[in-house]
Amino acid sequence: MKFANRVPRALASAALAMLAAPAPAFAEESAGGASILIPNMAEFIPALIAFLIIFVVLAKFAWPSVLTMMDERSKRIEDSLAEADDARAKATEKRKQAEQIVADARRQASDIVLEARKDAEAERSRIIAAAHDEAAGIIARAHENVEEERRAVYASSSATIANLAVQVATKIIGDRLSDDEQRNLIERYVNEAGSLNG
């Protein structure tokens, strides 16, 4: 019964102690008071030797490569940042140049458009002037033609009218006037009539 009581207690203690705290893995040797502050050589010497070996071995074989790698990384990062800054500065410069070029191009295009407008305006004015001149010439020629036509018609009609009048007059007063007198009379009459129309 006593054994049966001990087993669960031991199990519970072991389980809880294992859960949270290092359980005694080795045989115990009771000690207490200030003696726990007195170093045992069985702990001091192995710890001293172990640490010195670790320190020397790592100082010789581990830390130099670790630091070299970390330095190399820092250097790469610094270089990359410097390159990025440089690239950014160059990009900014290029952008400014491009903006300058675009501004120049726009100004040139504006000048060209302005020039083209001026030329077009001048051409338009020239064409309009030429058209006016041509129209005036056409009108003048038309007037001349009309005048000539009028004169020709007038000349032709005056002769025809004279003849017709002579014939009419001859029929009315045929014997009183000679042919020449009749003709002179008619022509004078026609001229008077023309001056009245003209």
Next chain:
Amino acid sequence: MDAFAKLPEEINHLVSEFSSAPVVGDLTVGLTQYSFWLLVAAVVFAVVIFAFVKKQTLVPKGVFVNGVEYLIEYVENDVAKGVVGTGWRRHFPFLAAIFLFILVNNFIGLIPGMKPGTGAIGCTAALALVTFVYFVYYGCKKHGVLGYIKSLAPQGVMFPMNVFVWVIEVFSLLLRPITLAIRLFCNMFAGHIVMGSFSIMAALFAEPLLEHFSAMNAVGALPSVAWLIILLIIYAVELIVAFVQAYVFTVLAAVYIQIAESDEE
């Protein structure tokens, strides 16, 4: 209560379990449980560092490499560069070794069934002695032996006050390794004693229930839940303490090195 009556005896038993006991030889020549786990921690530490060196690449990949590198960078930036200053590179191997050595030992001790190498005064005294010799050596290297001894007294103090101050400084210097050793040991030892005490209390209160299941015993075992919760909280705190103590030891070592090498005391 029966559990409380048994507590003093169990605590004494626990403390005796934490006392150094030889596993090989005796307490003068041999190995105790603490030095055994310290050697295990040293091997683990060496394996981890060499595995890290092998896996380290320009662009760190993976949790292991990044984790170890984080610790190394922590020592480099916060301890070596931050405290020692310009000559940090010369002392980095020592500071990194002592920080990680203590850290691995502390964490090994938190694994149930294992013990921290730093839980014995003999082990912490060895580390403190190495630190003491290290900074005194670099102090003597910088100023010369006589110059270093003289540098312990602050400049600008009139005679005979400077002699008095020098004597105090020498005492202070000699106390440094002792305080380093005792601080680390006491923190680790006390932390494990506290955790052990709560685990004993949890076990004592749960014991009747495990022996015989009854409603009365179940009610009596309820405090065990509280002890377990406290135990888990203390365990979490001990994880932080393991890191903090390694950091404190290393920072103090760096401060002592910086003082030893400084031009003015």
